[in-house]
Amino acid sequence: MPEPFTLVTAIAAPLEMSNVDTDQILPARFLRRPRDERYPTYGFHDLRFTPEGAPREEFVLNRPPYDRAGILVAQRNFGVGSSREAAVYALLAMGLRCVIAESFGDIFFSNALKNGLVPVRLPEAACAALRMAVTETPGAEITVDLEAQRVDGPGALAYGFTIPAFSRDCLLRGLDEIGLTMTLLPEIAAFEAARG
């Protein structure tokens, strides 16, 4: 069950890449692994580490203070590709609670919502302004307020966003959809009966 998400204030890291697909977020060879203490090393693995296993200096999440980021500000089409929900588990395991981007892969977006990783869609200019702000001031924090559906960045940058009402409700209360749908079982049974 997801952890409730109401408001998160955290260091934000800029990710200057578009079309970051879920194969890059979690390479396929880690999909068979359990969600144990090694999980935090799998996220963005091949961007973070050389084939020999040394951290790549140039990758933003390897550099302090961004290695402590709780929010990622990306570009367009974040999380496209494979439906692997484990890509979301990997980001959560790294300590991320929110990804801000211009657009998201469709299945990634819904996987994120179901696991308490809040995907925030903002216009291109807003994402660019936030990335620039947290690049110029490393360690600058962003606040994502799900209740108010508002992002507050450094230097009075502020933007509204929307999350589908049902998912927002589930996130705020830390509920999962299965529990809610179970309350509709009589309707499901009636539907089945009507079709014969």
Add this chain to the structure above:
Amino acid sequence: MPRTLFQKIWDAHVVHRRDDGLCLLYVDRHYFHEGSFHAFNMLRARGLKVRRPDLSFGFGDHYAPTRARSTAAIADPEIRGIIETFERNAREAGIRAFEMADPRQGIVHVAGPELGLTLPGMTVVCGDSHTSSHGALGALAFGIGASEVAHVFATQTIWQSLPRQIRVTFDGTLPEGSTAKDMALALIAEIGTGGAQGGAIEFAGTAVRALSVEGRLTLCNMAIEAGARTGMVAPDATTLAWLAGRPFAKPVDIAHLRSDEDAGFDQEVRLDAGRIAPMATWGTSPEEAVPLSGRVPRPEQAPDEARRKAWQRSLDYMGLAGGEALADVKLDRVFLGSCTNSRLEDLRAAATVLKGRRIAVPMLVSPGSTSVKRQAEAEGLDRIFTEAGASWEESACSLCVSMNGDSVAEGERCASTSNRNFVGRQGRGARTHLVSPASAAASAVAGRLVAAEG
């Protein structure tokens, strides 16, 4: 009110509609594969049972080895463990699963339709993004994540918001030598990987009507790479003839399964099929595609600064400078397989090119299902492949996603009939060029990226 095909199937499956428009849809067919272990764990953690074991079907494909059919023989303990878990989970839930050694085994999006398990008018889901393939039969088919798989197991339903509806019309006639794969790549090159973002595509037009069901499966399979949630083709006589006699198929009335004459779409895209040439990708996104007769673009030709940077990154990864003719790009290997292009029609197209010739670089052929493999062998296609020098192996996802132990080595360049040329998709540092089966075969013979002649 005139309705689209999508809307009709949607309306027929709404169990509950919330005030905000979100709908709980009934799921007619649920497929799952080895990746379902997360969902089974979620069910277990909540003490829930599978509501309708009779409506789910499992296929071992993602981790199935290409070179053996026995679980016990798998050397990698993690891979063996995943397959054993898949088989045990299905058994314990009382669900039918076509395990590795089953003659009905195959890649879920090849074997499901082939068995007649996907029918016109159905809602179909699977924890795999390429579930859109099943739309080729006139079904409404979505890829879902693990939490949703658990939700479907527990409730046989799924929450969905009504997507934007897009009609993609291919007018005219496809030139000889061009295929459904080239149509898909041409479309994505045109509208981009975000071009159909979150939408539901209905493929229409004379060139789509002229496609076999196999070709439609390829086209709908790739809809997801344009950002769409699903793709579909209205069922017709071609569909019914293809379904006839399949083991699980049932008679369906398709008369109403078409978009009404004046139904409105949120977006219309038109392409002239007559101008679609055999295509290949040059970069690391499916939209980075050009005709095989062309050249790799240079970054300075990019339409904007963001694209220029992305192209440069793609070129660096692909080991290309930009500006080279595709026909000069040397390959290290070729893969013919995946749910995009591994059906009998695909194998025949490749075999036609290979007949009586020798390949210049290694080529792996993995049929889409065990039954496709058997049929191909009955036609003697396996001999054409092996005599040309290719390896003829078992059915699995194999080099499409490189999870079963097969992989392309770092820095190697592979022409592949799969659907994703993402960074690292075929293995860490592997370079992928997406092509059609005929182009893959011609490229294997040439050792370079070329289209099949005439």
